[in-house]
Amino acid sequence: MATTPRRRIPEAAISRLPVYLRILSELEAEEVARVSSDELAELAGVNAAKVRKDLSYLGSFGTRGVGYEVKFLTYQIQRELGLNQTWNVVIVGAGNLGQALANYGGIIQRGFTVAAVVDNDHSKVGTEVGGVRVRHVEELAQLAQSKDINIGIIATPAQHAQAAADVLVKAGIGSILNFAPTVLSVPRSVHVRKVDMALELQILSYYEQVRRQARGDNPSEQPASA
Amino acid sequence: MATTPRRRIPEAAISRLPVYLRILSELEAEEVARVSSDELAELAGVNAAKVRKDLSYLGSFGTRGVGYEVKFLTYQIQRELGLNQTWNVVIVGAGNLGQALANYGGIIQRGFTVAAVVDNDHSKVGTEVGGVRVRHVEELAQLAQSKDINIGIIATPAQHAQAAADVLVKAGIGSILNFAPTVLSVPRSVHVRKVDMALELQILSYYEQVRRQARGDNPSEQPASA
DNA sequence: TGATGTGAACCCATTCACAGCC
DNA sequence: GGCTGTGAATGGGTTCACATCA
Numbered sequence: 064m065a066t067t068p069r070r071r072i073p074e075a076a077i078s079r080l081p082v083y084l085r086i087l088s089e090l091e092a093e094e095v096a097r098v099s100s101d102e103l104a105e106l107a108g109v110n111a112a113k114v115r116k117d118l119s120y121l122g123s124f125g126t127r128g129v130g131y132e133v134k135f136l137t138y139q140i141q142r143e144l145g146l147n148q149t150w151n152v153v154i155v156g157a158g159n160l161g162q163a164l165a166n167y168g169g170i171i172q173r174g175f176t177v178a179a180v181v182d183n184d185h186s187k188v189g190t191e192v193g194g195v196r197v198r199h200v201e202e203l204a205q206l207a208q209s210k211d212i213n214i215g216i217i218a219t220p221a222q223h224a225q226a227a228a229d230v231l232v233k234a235g236i237g238s239i240l241n242f243a244p245t246v247l248s249v250p251r252s253v254h255v256r257k258v259d260m261a262l263e264l265q266i267l268s269y270y271e272q273v274r275r276q277a278r279g280d281n282p283s284e285q286p287a288s289a
Numbered sequence: 290m291a292t293t294p295r296r297r298i299p300e301a302a303i304s305r306l307p308v309y310l311r312i313l314s315e316l317e318a319e320e321v322a323r324v325s326s327d328e329l330a331e332l333a334g335v336n337a338a339k340v341r342k343d344l345s346y347l348g349s350f351g352t353r354g355v356g357y358e359v360k361f362l363t364y365q366i367q368r369e370l371g372l373n374q375t376w377n378v379v380i381v382g383a384g385n386l387g388q389a390l391a392n393y394g395g396i397i398q399r400g401f402t403v404a405a406v407v408d409n410d411h412s413k414v415g416t417e418v419g420g421v422r423v424r425h426v427e428e429l430a431q432l433a434q435s436k437d438i439n440i441g442i443i444a445t446p447a448q449h450a451q452a453a454a455d456v457l458v459k460a461g462i463g464s465i466l467n468f469a470p471t472v473l474s475v476p477r478s479v480h481v482r483k484v485d486m487a488l489e490l491q492i493l494s495y496y497e498q499v500r501r502q503a504r505g506d507n508p509s510e511q512p513a514s515a
Numbered sequence: 516t517g518a519t520g521t522g523a524a525c526c527c528a529t530t531c532a533c534a535g536c537c
Numbered sequence: 538g539g540c541t542g543t544g545a546a547t548g549g550g551t552t553c554a555c556a557t558c559a
Contacts, residue, residue, distance in 0.1 A: 078488075129540070146491060254496045270463070338552055
Protein backbone atom coordinates (compact mmCIF):
# COMPACT_ATOMS: atom_id res chain seq x y z
CA MET A 64 0.00 0.00 0.00
CA ALA A 65 0.96 3.70 0.11
CA THR A 66 2.53 3.88 -3.32
CA THR A 67 1.21 7.45 -3.36
CA PRO A 68 -1.50 8.68 -1.02
CA ARG A 69 -3.33 9.65 -4.25
CA ARG A 70 -5.65 12.51 -3.54
CA ARG A 71 -8.98 12.20 -5.36
CA ILE A 72 -8.86 14.32 -8.47
CA PRO A 73 -12.25 15.49 -9.74
CA GLU A 74 -13.36 13.78 -12.91
CA ALA A 75 -13.82 17.11 -14.66
CA ALA A 76 -10.21 18.01 -14.00
CA ILE A 77 -8.96 14.66 -15.24
CA SER A 78 -10.80 15.12 -18.50
CA ARG A 79 -8.93 18.35 -19.11
CA LEU A 80 -5.44 17.05 -18.39
CA PRO A 81 -5.03 15.48 -21.84
CA VAL A 82 -5.85 18.85 -23.36
CA TYR A 83 -3.13 20.57 -21.38
CA LEU A 84 -0.79 17.77 -22.28
CA ARG A 85 -1.31 18.24 -25.96
CA ILE A 86 -0.71 21.96 -25.71
CA LEU A 87 2.43 21.38 -23.70
CA SER A 88 3.77 19.04 -26.34
CA GLU A 89 3.20 21.71 -28.97
CA LEU A 90 5.00 24.23 -26.80
CA GLU A 91 7.84 21.81 -26.34
CA ALA A 92 8.05 21.35 -30.10
CA GLU A 93 8.38 25.12 -30.38
CA GLU A 94 11.08 24.97 -27.74
CA VAL A 95 9.13 27.06 -25.25
CA ALA A 96 10.56 26.36 -21.83
CA ARG A 97 8.04 27.98 -19.49
CA VAL A 98 4.37 28.77 -19.58
CA SER A 99 2.06 30.70 -17.26
CA SER A 100 -1.43 29.65 -16.29
CA ASP A 101 -2.73 32.61 -18.31
CA GLU A 102 -1.03 31.44 -21.47
CA LEU A 103 -1.97 27.83 -20.98
CA ALA A 104 -5.56 28.84 -20.30
CA GLU A 105 -5.69 30.90 -23.47
CA LEU A 106 -4.37 28.01 -25.53
CA ALA A 107 -6.70 25.50 -23.89
CA GLY A 108 -9.75 27.71 -24.20
CA VAL A 109 -10.50 27.78 -20.47
CA ASN A 110 -9.85 30.33 -17.76
CA ALA A 111 -6.67 30.68 -15.81
CA ALA A 112 -8.12 29.88 -12.40
CA LYS A 113 -9.31 26.56 -13.72
CA VAL A 114 -5.88 25.72 -15.06
CA ARG A 115 -4.24 26.53 -11.75
CA LYS A 116 -6.82 24.59 -9.78
CA ASP A 117 -6.54 21.58 -12.08
CA LEU A 118 -2.77 21.56 -11.89
CA SER A 119 -2.78 22.07 -8.15
CA TYR A 120 -4.50 18.71 -7.75
CA LEU A 121 -1.32 17.09 -9.04
CA GLY A 122 0.92 18.96 -6.64
CA SER A 123 2.74 22.29 -6.57
CA PHE A 124 4.69 22.14 -9.76
CA GLY A 125 4.75 25.81 -10.69
CA THR A 126 7.00 28.60 -9.56
CA ARG A 127 5.29 31.67 -8.15
CA GLY A 128 6.04 34.75 -10.14
CA VAL A 129 7.32 32.64 -13.03
CA GLY A 130 5.03 29.90 -14.27
CA TYR A 131 5.38 26.23 -15.11
CA GLU A 132 8.37 24.47 -16.62
CA VAL A 133 6.99 22.90 -19.81
CA LYS A 134 8.98 19.66 -19.67
CA PHE A 135 8.51 19.09 -16.00
CA LEU A 136 4.78 19.74 -16.15
CA THR A 137 4.47 17.44 -19.16
CA TYR A 138 6.16 14.70 -17.21
CA GLN A 139 3.93 15.17 -14.18
CA ILE A 140 0.72 15.11 -16.18
CA GLN A 141 1.81 12.06 -18.12
CA ARG A 142 2.65 10.38 -14.89
CA GLU A 143 -0.70 11.26 -13.38
CA LEU A 144 -2.56 9.94 -16.41
CA GLY A 145 -0.52 6.76 -16.50
CA LEU A 146 1.02 7.64 -19.85
CA ASN A 147 4.53 6.83 -18.75
CA GLN A 148 3.72 3.20 -19.36
CA THR A 149 2.35 1.32 -22.33
CA TRP A 150 -1.25 0.20 -22.43
CA ASN A 151 -2.35 -2.71 -24.55
CA VAL A 152 -5.72 -2.41 -26.21
CA VAL A 153 -7.94 -4.85 -28.01
CA ILE A 154 -10.22 -3.79 -30.83
CA VAL A 155 -13.47 -5.74 -30.99
CA GLY A 156 -14.79 -5.71 -34.53
CA ALA A 157 -12.64 -5.98 -37.65
CA GLY A 158 -15.04 -4.24 -40.01
CA ASN A 159 -14.51 -0.86 -41.63
CA LEU A 160 -14.26 1.06 -38.42
CA GLY A 161 -12.13 -1.51 -36.63
CA GLN A 162 -9.70 -1.64 -39.53
CA ALA A 163 -9.53 2.13 -39.74
CA LEU A 164 -8.78 2.41 -36.04
CA ALA A 165 -6.17 -0.32 -36.13
CA ASN A 166 -4.40 1.25 -39.08
CA TYR A 167 -4.67 4.89 -38.15
CA GLY A 168 -1.31 5.29 -36.46
CA GLY A 169 -2.04 8.87 -35.51
CA ILE A 170 -4.84 7.76 -33.24
CA ILE A 171 -3.34 4.79 -31.47
CA GLN A 172 -0.28 6.79 -30.58
CA ARG A 173 2.48 6.80 -28.06
CA GLY A 174 1.54 4.79 -25.04
CA PHE A 175 -1.11 2.64 -26.69
CA THR A 176 -0.52 -0.58 -28.59
CA VAL A 177 -3.09 -2.53 -30.53
CA ALA A 178 -2.24 -5.89 -29.04
CA ALA A 179 -5.18 -7.74 -30.56
CA VAL A 180 -8.10 -7.45 -32.92
CA VAL A 181 -11.02 -9.84 -32.60
CA ASP A 182 -14.20 -10.46 -34.54
CA ASN A 183 -17.09 -12.91 -34.31
CA ASP A 184 -17.02 -13.57 -38.05
CA HIS A 185 -14.95 -16.65 -38.85
CA SER A 186 -14.25 -15.39 -42.36
CA LYS A 187 -12.39 -12.42 -40.89
CA VAL A 188 -10.35 -14.50 -38.47
CA GLY A 189 -6.81 -14.99 -39.71
CA THR A 190 -6.75 -11.89 -41.91
CA GLU A 191 -4.27 -9.23 -40.97
CA VAL A 192 -5.41 -5.86 -39.67
CA GLY A 193 -3.10 -3.15 -38.44
CA GLY A 194 -0.21 -5.55 -38.18
CA VAL A 195 -1.92 -8.21 -36.09
CA ARG A 196 -3.80 -11.33 -37.10
CA VAL A 197 -7.49 -11.15 -36.34
CA ARG A 198 -8.56 -13.68 -33.72
CA HIS A 199 -11.99 -14.99 -32.88
CA VAL A 200 -13.83 -13.19 -30.15
CA GLU A 201 -13.98 -16.40 -28.12
CA GLU A 202 -10.25 -16.17 -27.65
CA LEU A 203 -10.51 -12.72 -26.15
CA ALA A 204 -10.33 -13.68 -22.49
CA GLN A 205 -7.26 -15.77 -23.12
CA LEU A 206 -5.62 -13.03 -25.20
CA ALA A 207 -6.38 -10.38 -22.61
CA GLN A 208 -4.55 -12.40 -20.04
CA SER A 209 -1.56 -13.44 -22.09
CA LYS A 210 -1.07 -10.00 -23.63
CA ASP A 211 -1.86 -7.94 -20.54
CA ILE A 212 -4.70 -6.05 -22.19
CA ASN A 213 -6.61 -3.54 -20.04
CA ILE A 214 -8.52 -1.42 -22.51
CA GLY A 215 -11.11 -2.52 -25.05
CA ILE A 216 -12.39 -0.63 -28.05
CA ILE A 217 -15.82 -1.56 -29.36
CA ALA A 218 -16.01 -1.10 -33.11
CA THR A 219 -18.86 -3.45 -33.88
CA PRO A 220 -22.27 -2.69 -35.37
CA ALA A 221 -24.77 -1.43 -32.81
CA GLN A 222 -26.56 -4.74 -32.45
CA HIS A 223 -23.41 -6.52 -31.30
CA ALA A 224 -22.04 -3.81 -29.04
CA GLN A 225 -23.60 -5.09 -25.82
CA ALA A 226 -22.37 -8.61 -26.48
CA ALA A 227 -18.91 -7.19 -27.15
CA ALA A 228 -19.06 -5.31 -23.86
CA ASP A 229 -20.10 -8.47 -22.03
CA VAL A 230 -17.15 -10.36 -23.45
CA LEU A 231 -14.76 -7.57 -22.52
CA VAL A 232 -16.07 -7.42 -18.98
CA LYS A 233 -15.87 -11.16 -18.62
CA ALA A 234 -12.27 -10.99 -19.85
CA GLY A 235 -11.52 -8.71 -16.93
CA ILE A 236 -11.09 -5.53 -18.96
CA GLY A 237 -11.92 -2.47 -16.91
CA SER A 238 -11.99 0.32 -19.47
CA ILE A 239 -14.00 0.49 -22.65
CA LEU A 240 -14.04 3.00 -25.46
CA ASN A 241 -17.33 2.61 -27.27
CA PHE A 242 -17.74 3.66 -30.88
CA ALA A 243 -21.09 1.94 -31.29
CA PRO A 244 -24.24 4.08 -30.99
CA THR A 245 -25.38 2.12 -27.98
CA VAL A 246 -25.68 2.62 -24.26
CA LEU A 247 -23.70 -0.20 -22.73
CA SER A 248 -24.77 -1.93 -19.57
CA VAL A 249 -21.70 -2.78 -17.53
CA PRO A 250 -20.78 -3.23 -13.86
CA ARG A 251 -20.22 0.02 -12.02
CA SER A 252 -16.52 -0.64 -11.70
CA VAL A 253 -15.99 -0.59 -15.46
CA HIS A 254 -15.24 2.75 -17.08
CA VAL A 255 -16.90 3.44 -20.39
CA ARG A 256 -16.29 6.39 -22.64
CA LYS A 257 -18.15 7.04 -25.82
CA VAL A 258 -17.25 8.46 -29.19
CA ASP A 259 -20.39 9.17 -31.14
CA MET A 260 -20.57 11.58 -33.99
CA ALA A 261 -24.33 11.35 -34.39
CA LEU A 262 -24.90 12.40 -30.79
CA GLU A 263 -22.59 15.35 -31.18
CA LEU A 264 -24.32 16.47 -34.36
CA GLN A 265 -27.71 16.28 -32.68
CA ILE A 266 -26.48 18.47 -29.87
CA LEU A 267 -25.18 21.00 -32.38
CA SER A 268 -28.52 20.84 -34.10
CA TYR A 269 -30.15 22.10 -30.93
CA TYR A 270 -27.93 25.12 -30.71
CA GLU A 271 -28.42 25.92 -34.37
CA GLN A 272 -32.15 25.71 -33.86
CA VAL A 273 -31.94 28.11 -30.93
CA ARG A 274 -29.94 30.45 -33.12
CA ARG A 275 -32.49 30.20 -35.88
CA GLN A 276 -35.36 30.96 -33.55
CA ALA A 277 -33.44 33.86 -32.07
CA ARG A 278 -33.18 35.28 -35.58
CA GLY A 279 -36.94 34.97 -35.81
CA ASP A 280 -36.90 32.35 -38.53
CA ASN A 281 -39.80 30.01 -38.52
CA PRO A 282 -38.78 26.88 -40.39
CA SER A 283 -42.14 25.16 -40.64
CA GLU A 284 -40.91 21.55 -40.93
CA GLN A 285 -39.13 21.77 -44.31
CA PRO A 286 -37.39 25.02 -45.17
CA ALA A 287 -38.73 26.28 -48.45
CA SER A 288 -36.35 26.10 -51.38
CA ALA A 289 -36.54 29.81 -52.04
CA MET B 290 -40.67 37.24 -31.45
CA ALA B 291 -42.52 34.79 -29.18
CA THR B 292 -42.25 31.75 -31.44
CA THR B 293 -41.94 29.79 -28.22
CA PRO B 294 -41.00 31.44 -24.93
CA ARG B 295 -38.20 28.85 -24.90
CA ARG B 296 -37.17 28.20 -21.37
CA ARG B 297 -33.41 27.79 -20.94
CA ILE B 298 -32.58 24.11 -20.84
CA PRO B 299 -29.37 23.24 -19.00
CA GLU B 300 -26.57 22.14 -21.27
CA ALA B 301 -26.15 18.89 -19.37
CA ALA B 302 -29.76 18.01 -20.03
CA ILE B 303 -29.49 18.83 -23.73
CA SER B 304 -26.53 16.52 -24.09
CA ARG B 305 -28.61 13.64 -22.77
CA LEU B 306 -31.62 14.16 -25.00
CA PRO B 307 -30.03 12.43 -28.02
CA VAL B 308 -29.42 9.39 -25.82
CA TYR B 309 -33.06 9.19 -24.82
CA LEU B 310 -34.01 9.69 -28.43
CA ARG B 311 -31.97 6.75 -29.58
CA ILE B 312 -33.49 4.51 -26.95
CA LEU B 313 -36.95 5.64 -27.85
CA SER B 314 -36.34 4.78 -31.48
CA GLU B 315 -35.28 1.30 -30.44
CA LEU B 316 -38.41 0.95 -28.34
CA GLU B 317 -40.50 2.12 -31.24
CA ALA B 318 -38.84 -0.48 -33.47
CA GLU B 319 -39.86 -3.08 -30.90
CA GLU B 320 -43.36 -1.63 -31.00
CA VAL B 321 -43.32 -0.58 -27.38
CA ALA B 322 -45.95 2.09 -26.93
CA ARG B 323 -45.24 3.43 -23.45
CA VAL B 324 -42.22 3.75 -21.23
CA SER B 325 -41.74 4.86 -17.63
CA SER B 326 -38.94 7.05 -16.37
CA ASP B 327 -37.60 4.04 -14.50
CA GLU B 328 -37.34 1.96 -17.65
CA LEU B 329 -35.91 4.77 -19.70
CA ALA B 330 -33.37 5.50 -16.98
CA GLU B 331 -32.31 1.88 -16.86
CA LEU B 332 -31.81 1.80 -20.63
CA ALA B 333 -29.99 5.12 -20.68
CA GLY B 334 -27.74 4.25 -17.78
CA VAL B 335 -28.82 7.18 -15.63
CA ASN B 336 -31.19 7.50 -12.71
CA ALA B 337 -34.90 8.01 -12.97
CA ALA B 338 -35.02 11.40 -11.30
CA LYS B 339 -32.64 12.74 -13.89
CA VAL B 340 -34.78 11.43 -16.70
CA ARG B 341 -37.89 13.05 -15.28
CA LYS B 342 -36.13 16.33 -14.64
CA ASP B 343 -34.61 16.38 -18.12
CA LEU B 344 -37.93 15.66 -19.77
CA SER B 345 -39.77 18.15 -17.60
CA TYR B 346 -37.70 20.93 -19.17
CA LEU B 347 -39.46 20.21 -22.44
CA GLY B 348 -42.93 20.31 -20.91
CA SER B 349 -45.27 17.91 -19.19
CA PHE B 350 -45.45 15.14 -21.70
CA GLY B 351 -45.92 12.19 -19.40
CA THR B 352 -49.01 10.78 -17.81
CA ARG B 353 -48.91 10.36 -14.04
CA GLY B 354 -49.35 6.78 -13.00
CA VAL B 355 -48.64 5.61 -16.56
CA GLY B 356 -45.47 6.93 -18.15
CA TYR B 357 -44.55 8.45 -21.48
CA GLU B 358 -45.99 7.70 -24.89
CA VAL B 359 -43.01 6.57 -26.95
CA LYS B 360 -44.02 8.19 -30.23
CA PHE B 361 -45.16 11.42 -28.71
CA LEU B 362 -42.05 11.79 -26.60
CA THR B 363 -39.88 11.01 -29.61
CA TYR B 364 -41.59 13.74 -31.53
CA GLN B 365 -41.15 16.27 -28.75
CA ILE B 366 -37.47 15.56 -28.25
CA GLN B 367 -36.80 15.71 -31.97
CA ARG B 368 -38.61 18.97 -32.11
CA GLU B 369 -36.64 20.36 -29.20
CA LEU B 370 -33.35 19.33 -30.78
CA GLY B 371 -34.33 20.72 -34.15
CA LEU B 372 -34.31 17.29 -35.76
CA ASN B 373 -37.64 17.78 -37.47
CA GLN B 374 -35.81 19.74 -40.11
CA THR B 375 -32.84 18.96 -42.31
CA TRP B 376 -29.43 20.42 -41.58
CA ASN B 377 -26.85 20.85 -44.26
CA VAL B 378 -23.26 20.20 -43.28
CA VAL B 379 -19.96 20.86 -44.96
CA ILE B 380 -16.97 18.62 -44.44
CA VAL B 381 -13.65 20.43 -44.51
CA GLY B 382 -10.89 18.07 -45.54
CA ALA B 383 -11.26 15.36 -48.18
CA GLY B 384 -8.53 13.08 -46.90
CA ASN B 385 -9.04 9.65 -45.34
CA LEU B 386 -11.18 10.86 -42.49
CA GLY B 387 -13.22 13.28 -44.57
CA GLN B 388 -13.95 10.59 -47.13
CA ALA B 389 -14.88 8.09 -44.47
CA LEU B 390 -17.29 10.54 -42.87
CA ALA B 391 -18.84 11.53 -46.17
CA ASN B 392 -19.39 7.93 -47.18
CA TYR B 393 -20.44 6.44 -43.88
CA GLY B 394 -24.17 6.74 -44.33
CA GLY B 395 -24.83 5.43 -40.86
CA ILE B 396 -23.19 8.45 -39.36
CA ILE B 397 -24.59 11.26 -41.44
CA GLN B 398 -28.08 10.00 -40.90
CA ARG B 399 -31.61 11.27 -40.96
CA GLY B 400 -31.71 15.00 -40.60
CA PHE B 401 -28.19 15.67 -41.80
CA THR B 402 -27.09 16.06 -45.40
CA VAL B 403 -23.52 16.39 -46.60
CA ALA B 404 -24.14 19.36 -48.83
CA ALA B 405 -20.50 20.05 -49.60
CA VAL B 406 -16.97 18.76 -49.16
CA VAL B 407 -14.06 21.16 -49.48
CA ASP B 408 -10.29 20.82 -49.41
CA ASN B 409 -7.34 23.15 -49.85
CA ASP B 410 -5.53 20.72 -52.11
CA HIS B 411 -6.24 21.51 -55.75
CA SER B 412 -5.52 17.94 -56.78
CA LYS B 413 -8.49 16.79 -54.71
CA VAL B 414 -10.86 19.40 -56.06
CA GLY B 415 -13.21 17.93 -58.62
CA THR B 416 -12.98 14.37 -57.36
CA GLU B 417 -16.18 12.87 -56.02
CA VAL B 418 -16.56 12.05 -52.35
CA GLY B 419 -19.74 10.78 -50.78
CA GLY B 420 -21.78 11.76 -53.80
CA VAL B 421 -20.64 15.38 -54.03
CA ARG B 422 -17.84 16.97 -56.02
CA VAL B 423 -15.05 18.30 -53.83
CA ARG B 424 -14.75 22.07 -54.05
CA HIS B 425 -11.90 24.31 -53.09
CA VAL B 426 -11.97 25.71 -49.58
CA GLU B 427 -12.01 29.24 -50.98
CA GLU B 428 -15.48 28.59 -52.29
CA LEU B 429 -16.76 27.67 -48.86
CA ALA B 430 -18.37 30.99 -47.96
CA GLN B 431 -20.21 31.07 -51.21
CA LEU B 432 -21.32 27.44 -50.88
CA ALA B 433 -22.48 27.95 -47.32
CA GLN B 434 -24.74 30.72 -48.46
CA SER B 435 -26.14 29.09 -51.57
CA LYS B 436 -26.67 25.71 -49.93
CA ASP B 437 -27.87 26.96 -46.57
CA ILE B 438 -25.13 25.24 -44.60
CA ASN B 439 -25.07 25.76 -40.83
CA ILE B 440 -22.78 23.05 -39.52
CA GLY B 441 -19.15 22.41 -40.37
CA ILE B 442 -17.11 19.30 -39.75
CA ILE B 443 -13.36 19.67 -39.51
CA ALA B 444 -11.59 16.59 -40.84
CA THR B 445 -8.23 18.12 -41.67
CA PRO B 446 -4.81 17.31 -40.24
CA ALA B 447 -4.12 19.08 -36.96
CA GLN B 448 -1.98 21.80 -38.47
CA HIS B 449 -4.79 23.02 -40.71
CA ALA B 450 -7.62 22.76 -38.22
CA GLN B 451 -7.48 26.33 -36.96
CA ALA B 452 -7.38 27.70 -40.51
CA ALA B 453 -10.39 25.52 -41.32
CA ALA B 454 -12.21 26.88 -38.30
CA ASP B 455 -11.42 30.44 -39.34
CA VAL B 456 -12.84 29.83 -42.78
CA LEU B 457 -15.99 28.26 -41.34
CA VAL B 458 -16.51 31.16 -38.95
CA LYS B 459 -15.98 33.68 -41.72
CA ALA B 460 -18.54 31.81 -43.79
CA GLY B 461 -21.05 32.41 -41.04
CA ILE B 462 -21.22 28.85 -39.78
CA GLY B 463 -22.18 28.73 -36.12
CA SER B 464 -21.59 25.10 -35.18
CA ILE B 465 -18.45 23.07 -35.64
CA LEU B 466 -17.73 19.41 -35.05
CA ASN B 467 -13.98 19.07 -34.68
CA PHE B 468 -12.22 15.79 -35.41
CA ALA B 469 -8.75 17.31 -35.36
CA PRO B 470 -6.71 16.96 -32.17
CA THR B 471 -6.63 20.72 -31.71
CA VAL B 472 -8.20 23.29 -29.45
CA LEU B 473 -9.95 25.70 -31.77
CA SER B 474 -10.06 29.40 -31.11
CA VAL B 475 -13.42 30.75 -32.21
CA PRO B 476 -15.79 33.57 -31.22
CA ARG B 477 -17.86 32.85 -28.17
CA SER B 478 -21.04 32.62 -30.20
CA VAL B 479 -19.78 29.62 -32.16
CA HIS B 480 -20.47 26.17 -30.76
CA VAL B 481 -17.68 23.64 -31.02
CA ARG B 482 -17.87 19.99 -30.13
CA LYS B 483 -14.98 17.64 -30.27
CA VAL B 484 -14.53 14.02 -31.21
CA ASP B 485 -11.12 12.85 -30.15
CA MET B 486 -10.25 9.26 -29.59
CA ALA B 487 -6.79 9.97 -28.23
CA LEU B 488 -8.18 12.19 -25.48
CA GLU B 489 -10.67 9.53 -24.50
CA LEU B 490 -8.01 6.86 -24.35
CA GLN B 491 -5.81 9.04 -22.17
CA ILE B 492 -8.66 9.53 -19.75
CA LEU B 493 -9.24 5.79 -19.62
CA SER B 494 -5.53 5.36 -19.02
CA TYR B 495 -5.89 7.39 -15.84
CA TYR B 496 -8.61 5.16 -14.46
CA GLU B 497 -6.69 2.03 -15.36
CA GLN B 498 -3.68 3.42 -13.58
CA VAL B 499 -5.77 4.12 -10.49
CA ARG B 500 -7.03 0.56 -10.65
CA ARG B 501 -3.53 -0.77 -10.99
CA GLN B 502 -2.33 1.20 -8.00
CA ALA B 503 -5.32 0.11 -5.99
CA ARG B 504 -4.28 -3.45 -6.66
CA GLY B 505 -0.91 -2.58 -5.25
CA ASP B 506 0.94 -3.01 -8.52
CA ASN B 507 3.98 -0.87 -8.91
CA PRO B 508 4.71 -0.65 -12.62
CA SER B 509 8.08 1.07 -12.45
CA GLU B 510 8.02 2.64 -15.90
CA GLN B 511 7.95 -0.54 -17.98
CA PRO B 512 5.95 -3.45 -16.61
CA ALA B 513 8.21 -6.45 -16.29
CA SER B 514 7.44 -9.30 -18.63
CA ALA B 515 7.00 -11.78 -15.81
C1' DT C 516 -52.40 2.90 -6.77
C1' DG C 517 -48.53 4.29 -9.34
C1' DA C 518 -45.73 7.21 -11.91
C1' DT C 519 -44.98 12.09 -13.13
C1' DG C 520 -43.38 16.72 -12.08
C1' DT C 521 -40.92 19.67 -9.06
C1' DG C 522 -39.36 22.45 -4.89
C1' DA C 523 -35.66 21.76 -1.69
C1' DA C 524 -31.35 19.77 -0.25
C1' DC C 525 -27.19 18.32 -1.58
C1' DC C 526 -22.95 17.92 -4.01
C1' DC C 527 -19.52 18.84 -7.29
C1' DA C 528 -17.30 22.19 -10.24
C1' DT C 529 -16.13 26.86 -11.37
C1' DT C 530 -14.75 31.26 -10.25
C1' DC C 531 -13.13 34.82 -7.16
C1' DA C 532 -9.82 37.05 -4.61
C1' DC C 533 -5.89 37.22 -2.15
C1' DA C 534 -2.12 35.29 0.78
C1' DG C 535 2.25 33.29 -0.11
C1' DC C 536 6.41 32.89 -2.40
C1' DC C 537 10.04 33.59 -6.05
C1' DG D 538 6.08 42.83 -9.07
C1' DG D 539 4.17 38.90 -10.76
C1' DC D 540 2.27 34.45 -10.84
C1' DT D 541 1.08 30.38 -8.25
C1' DG D 542 -1.76 27.94 -4.98
C1' DT D 543 -5.92 27.76 -2.45
C1' DG D 544 -9.66 28.82 0.95
C1' DA D 545 -14.17 30.87 0.37
C1' DA D 546 -18.08 32.12 -2.40
C1' DT D 547 -20.88 31.09 -6.09
C1' DG D 548 -23.35 28.52 -9.43
C1' DG D 549 -25.03 24.49 -11.86
C1' DG D 550 -26.38 19.93 -11.86
C1' DT D 551 -27.99 15.88 -9.42
C1' DT D 552 -30.69 13.61 -6.24
C1' DC D 553 -34.33 13.37 -2.80
C1' DA D 554 -38.81 13.11 -1.43
C1' DC D 555 -43.33 14.09 -1.89
C1' DA D 556 -47.48 16.61 -3.61
C1' DT D 557 -50.14 15.85 -7.59
C1' DC D 558 -52.95 13.80 -10.69
C1' DA D 559 -54.55 10.03 -14.28
